[in-house]
Amino acid sequence: QLKSEILQDFLIAGELALSGQTRPVRGALSMTMLAAEKGIKGVILPLESAEEACLVESSKVYAVESLAEAIRFLSGQMELVPLDASRSPYLMEPQGDEAVDFSEVKGQANLRRAVEVAVAGGHNLLMMGPPGSGKSMVSKRIPTILPAPSKTEYLEILGVHSVAGRTCSGDNRSFCRPFRSPHHTISDVGLLGGGVIPGPGEISLAHNGVLFLDELPEFKRSALEVLRQPLEDGQVTISRSAGKITLPSRFMLVAAMNPCPCGYLGDPSRECRCSTPQIQKYRARVSGPLLDRIDIHIEAPAVRIEELQERSLGESSETVRQRVEPCRRIQV
Ligand SMILES: [Zn+2]
Structure with missing residues (x-):
């Protein structure tokens, strides 16, 4: 007693x-x-x-x-x-699969430059290029060139992940910014948050980090529409009969898409088999208002064989981060 x-x-x-x-x-x-x-x-x-x-x-x-x-x-x-x-x-520093570095990216000088500018200026980014051009690989490394999170930022990140139950297993324990890449079949609730017991969605799990939407035109129209408001406000309000909750959702949006349904439009090594109407229809799936919130659009061409065979490593995440940090400080 x-x-x-x-x-x-x-x-x-x-x-x-x-x-x-x-x-x-x-x-x-x-x-x-x-x-x-x-x-x-x-x-x-x-x-x-x-x-x-x-x-x-x-x-x-x-x-x-x-x-x-x-x-x-x-x-x-x-x-x-x-x-x-x-x-x-x-x-702890990221370990295992999470310990990625920008130096592993081969070639793609233009893409790397665009990513650096986007990160330095706090812009959202859309990459367009054929499959295998390294769009996902580059995106996954964006959190490593962002400035390390402050203690406050990290507690915000961890708070959301803890509420979502992602810390209970003892995984996901490194001091870094989140990288989230939900599949295009995700539901609106999965993306935005909600549920019977309202919980955070991907946009909140990406708070203070990167939300990567690969194959952007494949996402449901409704899912892309609901992204607009949180992108503007940096937070999302979920209303349920039990009440309302507001969760943070300040993230860098990185989207990727193929240039056409088959993926090879403009690729010198393979022939595109899509018709013009097919290409128009494909691109129209991404709505104008969402595109308006993505400041930088960049083409990611296929990587040449010579670039892939290049032995030397590219610039490390740390080197890029050191250039990015002063730019971000000036803007804050
Ligand atoms: Zn095509």
């Missing part, structure tokens, strides 16, 4: 397995921010959740592995040391 006064000093959250072991919860970071605002002394969470929550430095965050442990701690039978934010795994 615990005294109720003690419980008032703590915010406690977690899922329990039948064994009494704790399991991570969604939204631990946001809960901890709220607790800090309300002046609650400490937060008790399952380990995986505590590791993200401890980034809120004004809070004392304790990790417990079972309900019994929480009770022993609260009743004074056991001591726990609050987690050290500086040791949180969420401050």
Whole structure:
């Protein structure tokens, strides 16, 4: 039995397995921010959740592995040391598949230049080129030439991902900007957010990072239409019968498309078999108002064999980032 006064000093959250072991919860970071605002002394969470929550430095965050442990701690039978934010795994550099670099991109000098200008100026970007010209590869590396997120920006990113349940598994733990590339079959809810229990969509998961829409004309017209408002406002409001929630959605939009349905229009090595009306119809699928919000349109031609065989690496992400950072500072 615990005294109720003690419980008032703590915010406690977690899922329990039948064994009494704790399991991570969604939204631990946001809960901890709220607790800090309300002046609650400490937060008790399952380990995986505590590791993200401890980034809120004004809070004392304790990790417990079972309900019994929480009770022993609260009743004074056991001591726990609050987690050290500086040791949180969420401050780690990207590892494995996430550790990509601009130097891996071969050729495409014009495309690289356009990407750098877009990033430096905070512009959205549309790339048009045949399959295999490296549009996806370049896009995936855009977060690495953006300035590293500030602590505040990173907490915003992590907050959204935590609410979406993406941090519960212990994956997605690197200190970097998000790169999201939803498939063109995505629903409006998946893109914008919503659902029975309203949660963030791709545009919020891309907050402070990059939203990449490959094969832009294949996306449903309605999905492209709903993108317009958040692109302008940097946030999205989702209305449900239970109420309204507003989520952040400030992202760089990077879109890619083939020049024609078959993809090879203007390609010297392959013949395009599309008719003019087919090409017109294909391009018309991307609506004017959305295109108006994409400032830079660039062609990404097929990469020549000689360029692919080039052994030397291109400029590293760090080199490009060092040029980009001062430009962005001037504009802010
Ligand atoms: Zn074609």
